[in-house]
Amino acid sequence: MKIRLRKLDPFxxxxxxxVVKQDHGLHPDDKYxxxxxxxxxxCPGCGxxxxxxxxxxxxxxxxxxxxxxxxxxxxxxxxxxxxxLDMDTYHTTHGRAxxxxxxxxxxxxxxxxxxxxxxxxxxxxGGNHFIHAARRNVxxxxxxxxxxxxxxxxxQVAPTTPLxxxxxxxxxxxxxxxxxxxxxAHAAGAVYVARWTTFHPRQLAHxxxxxxxxxxFTFIEAIAPCPTGYGRPNKLGxxxxxxxxxxxxxxxxxxxxxxGATIRLKEKILVGTFVDVERPDFMENYRTTVLSKAMAKxxxxxxxxxx
Amino acid sequence: MADKDVLSGEHFIHGDAACAEGxxxxxxxxxxxxxxxxxxxxxxxxxxxxxxxxxxxxxMEDEIASMAAILGxxxxxxxxxxxxxxxxxxLMMENIGLGMITETPCVVVNIQRGGPSTGLPTLVGQADxxxxxxxxxxxYGCIALAPxxxxxxxxxxxxxFNLSEIYRQPVFVMAxxxxxxxxxxxxxxxxxxxxxxxxxxPQGKREDYLxxxxxxxxxxxxxVAGQGYHVHVTGLTHDERGYPVIxxxxxxxxxxxxxxKIKKNADKIIRVEAVELEDAEVxxxxxxxxxxxxxxxxxxxxxxxxxxxxxRLITLWPFPSTIVRSxxxxxxxFVVPEINYGQIAYxxxxxxxxxxxxxxVGLMGGAVHTPGEIAEAVGEYL
Numbered sequence: 006m007k008i009r010l011r012k013l014d015p016f017x018x019x020x021x022x023x024v025v026k027q028d029h030g031l032h033p034d035d036k037y038x039x040x041x042x043x044x045x046x047x048c049p050g051c052g053x054x055x056x057x058x059x060x061x062x063x064x065x066x067x068x069x070x071x072x073x074x075x076x077x078x079x080x081x082x083x084x085x086x087x088x089x090l091d092m093d094t095y096h097t098t099h100g101r102a103x104x105x106x107x108x109x110x111x112x113x114x115x116x117x118x119x120x121x122x123x124x125x126x127x128x129x130x131g132g133n134h135f136i137h138a139a140r141r142n143v144x145x146x147x148x149x150x151x152x153x154x155x156x157x158x159x160x161q162v163a164p165t166t167p168l169x170x171x172x173x174x175x176x177x178x179x180x181x182x183x184x185x186x187x188x189x190a191h192a193a194g195a196v197y198v199a200r201w202t203t204f205h206p207r208q209l210a211h212x213x214x215x216x217x218x219x220x221x222f223t224f225i226e227a228i229a230p231c232p233t234g235y236g237r238p239n240k241l242g243x244x245x246x247x248x249x250x251x252x253x254x255x256x257x258x259x260x261x262x263x264x265g266a267t268i269r270l271k272e273k274i275l276v277g278t279f280v281d282v283e284r285p286d287f288m289e290n291y292r293t294t295v296l297s298k299a300m301a302k303x304x305x306x307x308x309x310x311x312x
Numbered sequence: 313m314a315d316k317d318v319l320s321g322e323h324f325i326h327g328d329a330a331c332a333e334g335x336x337x338x339x340x341x342x343x344x345x346x347x348x349x350x351x352x353x354x355x356x357x358x359x360x361x362x363x364x365x366x367x368x369x370x371x372m373e374d375e376i377a378s379m380a381a382i383l384g385x386x387x388x389x390x391x392x393x394x395x396x397x398x399x400x401x402x403l404m405m406e407n408i409g410l411g412m413i414t415e416t417p418c419v420v421v422n423i424q425r426g427g428p429s430t431g432l433p434t435l436v437g438q439a440d441x442x443x444x445x446x447x448x449x450x451x452y453g454c455i456a457l458a459p460x461x462x463x464x465x466x467x468x469x470x471x472x473f474n475l476s477e478i479y480r481q482p483v484f485v486m487a488x489x490x491x492x493x494x495x496x497x498x499x500x501x502x503x504x505x506x507x508x509x510x511x512x513x514p515q516g517k518r519e520d521y522l523x524x525x526x527x528x529x530x531x532x533x534x535x536v537a538g539q540g541y542h543v544h545v546t547g548l549t550h551d552e553r554g555y556p557v558i559x560x561x562x563x564x565x566x567x568x569x570x571x572x573k574i575k576k577n578a579d580k581i582i583r584v585e586a587v588e589l590e591d592a593e594v595x596x597x598x599x600x601x602x603x604x605x606x607x608x609x610x611x612x613x614x615x616x617x618x619x620x621x622x623x624r625l626i627t628l629w630p631f632p633s634t635i636v637r638s639x640x641x642x643x644x645x646f647v648v649p650e651i652n653y654g655q656i657a658y659x660x661x662x663x664x665x666x667x668x669x670x671x672x673v674g675l676m677g678g679a680v681h682t683p684g685e686i687a688e689a690v691g692e693y694l
């Protein structure tokens with residue numbers, strides 16, 4: 006078969022570098038952002054910028070070298086976070102950030118691996134991976150930005166959408182209750198569970214900092230406005246109005262039983278650090294129960310007869 | 313510890329175990345998998361052997377997660393592998409695509425059983441050949457090796473790791489239930505006699521490094537996590553820096569690169585074994601366990617003075633089109649026994665371009681051919 010293709014338009018590294026040089030470095034956070042990646046793609050009023058800035062703030066406060074940090078994300082608006090951060094970043098398939106990050110974290114135990122992804126990605130298509138990683142207590146920091154809908158595809162119902170809420174695929178209201186994410190994380194075995202909103206950047210940064218110090222599977226839910234996909238159909242107003250709404254509806258209850266943290270439409274939202282416990286992580290258990298025995302064994306029984 | 317990864321010497325082991333040993337000898341130190349007949353023994357061997365040499369074995373919640381985990385481990389700088397069979401292979405397709413577009417080396421062993429769906433869990437099949445080539449959506453190049461014996465399982469899994477490092481992509485070992493569960497002598501060479509390709513990582517300045525360079529005949533070296541290159545690895549169409557760029561121009565470069573790196577190096581990748589082809593008038597094209605039966609048929613027919621040869625495919629993909637095309641000029645027919653309803657047979661027919669007849673001797677799975685039925689098929693042309 007003969008093949009005819011269009012002429013290739015080669016990569017212009019010089020042009021790419023010059024864009025980077027022009028615009029990068031003016032903002033103090035730029036050293037945490039990949040050169041030439043801003044402006045971001047998020048809508049005006051979106052809460053993702055706040056969560057990203059807060060994450061950077063936590064790393065800065067900890068003084069963590071970025072070479073020791075990696076971020077893995079799935080698909081969706083939050084999935085785009087990985088691409089903006091100036092560290093090793095992995096933007097994987099829909100729902101699979103956690104298993105990808107599991108492989109990375111297990112071979113790189115000295116790195117801080119954060120899974121930064123959305124509620125739809127982590128709890129619809131990725132729900133099974135979430136509970137198993139929590140059960141194993143893999144050393145992963147999961148930061149879930151919850152905007153109560155599938156934003157990237159235009160505001161469809163998600164497993165977090167409250168009962169009765171309107172989305173583009175629940176025009177008459179949602180017939181399903183949403184997940185109580187902190188309760189789910191706690192039940193599955195997470196050693197740290199917190200929930201904040203983008204109205205609580207200080208508390209959120211503090212929580213992220215705490216998880217960076219912790220070995221094991223940690224979970225933070227960051228509730229974020231989505232004026233385009235969720236705010237508009239539910240008459241929550243602009244992004245700023247939605248943030249005000251989360252301010253008014255939030256009730257800080259550190260140490261509260263996450264079983265009572267269900268989110269219902271137009272009702273109080275419990276926020277705070279709910280769980281902070283110690284439990285050996287996967288690698289520690291693997292070292293003590295598997296490696297110690299296997300590596301202590303003498304020459305392998307499978308050794309061949311002659312070399 | 314160092315001597316335990318390569319078990320040099322003679323062994324009496326099955327193909328599944330030999331796949332595991334081939335991986336370990338190649339330097340695999342991370343395995344993520346999920347139990348599935350008839351590939352479970354690969355995972356079982358890995359669960360016992362990897363901890364002995366300080367590696368990580370993890371049983372994931374499904375094959376989707378297994379495939380994702382080995383990609384993550386590979387970006388962590390560790391050679392990684394998984395094993396499965398048809399139903400699991402289907403689940404892995406999503407992240408195989410991610411491995412292709414992100415150019416991530418790793419090895420997937422598929423011990424094929426009868427399909428579709430749950431099919432014949434404990435019995436042989438060879439019907440995942442086209443799925444290996446085309447199973448994940450979009451265009452990409454494919455490398456797949458088909459072992460015919462436990463010795464091949466060792467050798468080809470090791471080779472698969474080398475190819476995956478050179479071409480920076482997932483490579484398939486397409487074994488089948490018969491070969492996987494067959495126990496035979498396997499000779500593992502001395503370490504110094506093994507050819508192992510090590511991961512190439514960048515050495516220069518970060519500003520000059522293009523992790524997804526498309527200009528060379530081979531992919532760029534691969535910066536692993538923590539090395540300081542701050543790579544962005546994305547399943548989106550991306551430019552040479554790894555930045556997502558959603559344009560047709562970048563899509564052209566991105567896709568053509570991941571297809572062409574295999575297409576343009578096909579001559580270096582393709583491996584076949586030619587058995588009595590010099591004067592053959594009818595050529596059997598076979599692979600996996602079927603190649604063993606075909607070899608017997610050739611021997612039997614030659615004893616009767618009939619001019620039959622065997623082209624045994626070691627690489628199913630890339631397909632040895634040039635070889636088949638040139639044979640088609642001078643042979644009467646190709647006879648293709650395979651345990652499916654026609655997969656490689658179509659490739660042979662396509663390549664022969666009407667210059668020689670092509671006959672599929674198909675079995676739907678669960679049984680192997682007899683040398684007699686292959687010989688009988690050849691008899692139609694001689």
